[in-house]
Amino acid sequence: xxxxxxxxxxxxxxxxxxxxxxxxxxxxxxxxxxxxxxxxxxxxxxxxxxxxxxxxxxxxxxxxxxxxxxxxxxxxxxxxxxxxxxxxxxxxxxxxxxxxxxxxxxxxxxxx
Amino acid sequence: xxxxxxxxxxxxxxxxxxxxxxxxxxxxxxxxxxxxxxxxxxxxxxxxxxxxxxxxxxxxxxxxxxxxxxxxxxxxxxxxxxxxxxxxxxxxxxxxxxxxxxxxxxxxxxxxx
Numbered sequence: 086x087x088x089x090x091x092x093x094x095x096x097x098x099x100x101x102x103x104x105x106x107x108x109x110x111x112x113x114x115x116x117x118x119x120x121x122x123x124x125x126x127x128x129x130x131x132x133x134x135x136x137x138x139x140x141x142x143x144x145x146x147x148x149x150x151x152x153x154x155x156x157x158x159x160x161x162x163x164x165x166x167x168x169x170x171x172x173x174x175x176x177x178x179x180x181x182x183x184x185x186x187x188x189x190x191x192x193x194x195x196x197x
Numbered sequence: 198x199x200x201x202x203x204x205x206x207x208x209x210x211x212x213x214x215x216x217x218x219x220x221x222x223x224x225x226x227x228x229x230x231x232x233x234x235x236x237x238x239x240x241x242x243x244x245x246x247x248x249x250x251x252x253x254x255x256x257x258x259x260x261x262x263x264x265x266x267x268x269x270x271x272x273x274x275x276x277x278x279x280x281x282x283x284x285x286x287x288x289x290x291x292x293x294x295x296x297x298x299x300x301x302x303x304x305x306x307x308x309x310x
Contacts, residue, residue: 117296129241129286129300136296144297175240182296183229183248188240 087112091176091189098166098196106161106192108176116178118159119186120151123173135159171196200224201289203301211309216274218304220287223268227289231298232261232272235284244285245272277308 088111098104110116120132133151135141141151148167152160159176176189202221210216220230231246247254247261247270254261258277263270274281287301 119296128302129288131297131299134296142296177240183290185231185243185246186233186298188242191238191240193238 087116087178087187089176089178089187089189091174091192093192094190095193096195098194100168100196101165104161104163104166104170104194106174106176106194108159108161108189110157110159110178113157113178113180115156117181118153119177119179120159120161121175121177121188122147123175123191125172127172129175132161166196168196170194200227200299201287201301203287203304205304206302207305207307209307209309210277212277212279214277216277216281216306216308218272218274218285218287218306219269220271220301221267221269222289222299224289224291225268226291227299229290230261230263230270231288232259233286233288233300235286235303241286274306277306279308279310282306282308 090109092107118135121129122132123129131144133141135153138153138156149163174192177186179186200223204219228249232244233241234244235241245256245259247263252263258275260273284303284305286303288298290298
């Protein structure tokens with residue numbers, strides 16, 4: 086069975102500090118990977134997607150970057166956090182476009 | 198530009214009633230419409246989905262009705278249970294070469310016992 090693990094579970098960071106969030110997918114080779122952001126009480130906004138190792142496509146510009154260093158790993162990062170980065174970050178995977186999206190348990194980020 | 202709209206923003210029903218959640222979209226290339234259920238503090242999970250070639254999809258107490266001409270769909274939850282209390286998101290995507298899934302703003306459903 087496939088499992089998706091996100092870390093950390095929660096973070097409280099200062100404005101201007103760096104950030105790195107991680108995601109690992111186990112039990113599935115060559116998954117399509119995604120990062121989503123959700124404001125409190127808000128909708129889900131797709132940030133990045135990756136079809137293969139080393140290739141990441143940006144969907145929206147939020148002063149964030151993503152990388153896929155391994156087939157099963159997806160990293161979201163920034164060098165300088167903004168207050169507007171606060172929210173719930175979700176990693177997800179699919180087998181193909183227009184198939185079920187499987188979400189991780191998310192990371193709750195609070196920027197102060 | 199809000200491509201997927203949901204209404205109502207919140208909905209309260211009594212246990213045993215039918216909850217009706219509405220969704221509409223603008224992009225005529227959208228042809229895949231999943232509904233996701235999200236409980237507080239958790240990631241969303243797929244509840245049921247429909248493609249544009251169908252006008253109805255049923256799975257237990259959950260049914261999607263789809264009107265392609267009007268670009269509208271609805272999720273009906275029959276015999277609502279308190280455990281159904283969650284936020285429901287309608288989403289949409291197009292098949293050709295698109296890896297984007299556009300989510301609506303969600304409907305927060307509360308089922309009173």
